[in-house]
Amino acid sequence: MIEIFSSIQGEGKYVGCRQLFVRFEGCNLRCAYCDTEHQINAHASCRIETGANTEQYREVENPIFPENLAIILQDFEKETKHQAISFTGGEPLLHASFIQNVVSLLGKNRPKIFLETNGTLPEALKKCIGCVDIISMDIKFPSMLEKPMWKSQEEFLSLARTKDLYTKMVVSEETTEEEFRKGLTLLSRHASNRLLCIQPVTPFHGIRAISTAKLLHFQALAASLLEDVRVIPQTHRMLQLA
Numbered sequence: 620m621i622e623i624f625s626s627i628q629g630e631g632k633y634v635g636c637r638q639l640f641v642r643f644e645g646c647n648l649r650c651a652y653c654d655t656e657h658q659i660n661a662h663a664s665c666r667i668e669t670g671a672n673t674e675q676y677r678e679v680e681n682p683i684f685p686e687n688l689a690i691i692l693q694d695f696e697k698e699t700k701h702q703a704i705s706f707t708g709g710e711p712l713l714h715a716s717f718i719q720n721v722v723s724l725l726g727k728n729r730p731k732i733f734l735e736t737n738g739t740l741p742e743a744l745k746k747c748i749g750c751v752d753i754i755s756m757d758i759k760f761p762s763m764l765e766k767p768m769w770k771s772q773e774e775f776l777s778l779a780r781t782k783d784l785y786t787k788m789v790v791s792e793e794t795t796e797e798e799f800r801k802g803l804t805l806l807s808r809h810a811s812n813r814l815l816c817i818q819p820v821t822p823f824h825g826i827r828a829i830s831t832a833k834l835l836h837f838q839a840l841a842a843s844l845l846e847d848v849r850v851i852p853q854t855h856r857m858l859q860l861a
């Protein structure tokens with residue numbers, strides 16, 4: 620585990636909501652614009668905020684066990700009410716059984732469980748879908764990956780739509796119209812009445828920001844097929860939050 624802290628959700632449908640973040644290490648993908656750690660077992664310790672609004676951290680040796688994490692999360696919640704507990708990463712579904720365990724220890728009187736996922740591990744989703752309330756799923760474009768993930772993304776969507784699902788497409792100047800349209804085809808088949816957030820990439824590793832003309836063109840394309848399409852940037856970057 621990398622870190623546990625209380626902050627504001629900076630992206631997507633629940634932007635602005637107070638959430639508790641649990642960030643796992645490790646990811647099964649290698650997106651070209653990624654700014655987080657990919658490796659498992661790269662963190663000897665986890666940094667944990669000392670309270671819900673302190674911005675001070677203590678280091679706790681890994682691994683952290685489900686019983687300990689449940690107590691840490693309950694302590695935060697006693698201090699400040701959170702709209703959801705956000706399991707994020709990396710890719711949190713690499714730790715699906717762990718998530719299931721933690722949530723079962725939290726009991727019924729808990730915040731909603733929010734899963735922020737790359738949407739490529741449907742088998743892992745099956746393991747913990749019963750304890751998840753909200754799913755923020757990325758639609759991943761081949762231009763940013765080592766190989767296309769359309770098949771697993773389609774399978775994932777068909778499961779995830781049973782929950783409060785919204786999707787997110789990170790777009791850059793490198794995003795092609797062909798792959799954007801392909802992503803829309805998946806969504807129109809499985810989630811045409813769910814929110815799609817188009818998120819302009821935060822330029823990183825040489826990936827270029829999308830032009831305004833291209834962004835508006837993409838939104839118009841999406842709006843011709845889907846009910847709710849919004850352009851929402853990463854607001855936590857503007858506020859310099861974690």
Ligand code: SF4
Pocket residue numbers: 646647648649650652653654655708709710737
């Ligand atoms: S899915 Fe997320 S964490 Fe994984 S490589 Fe892509 S951006 Fe990074």
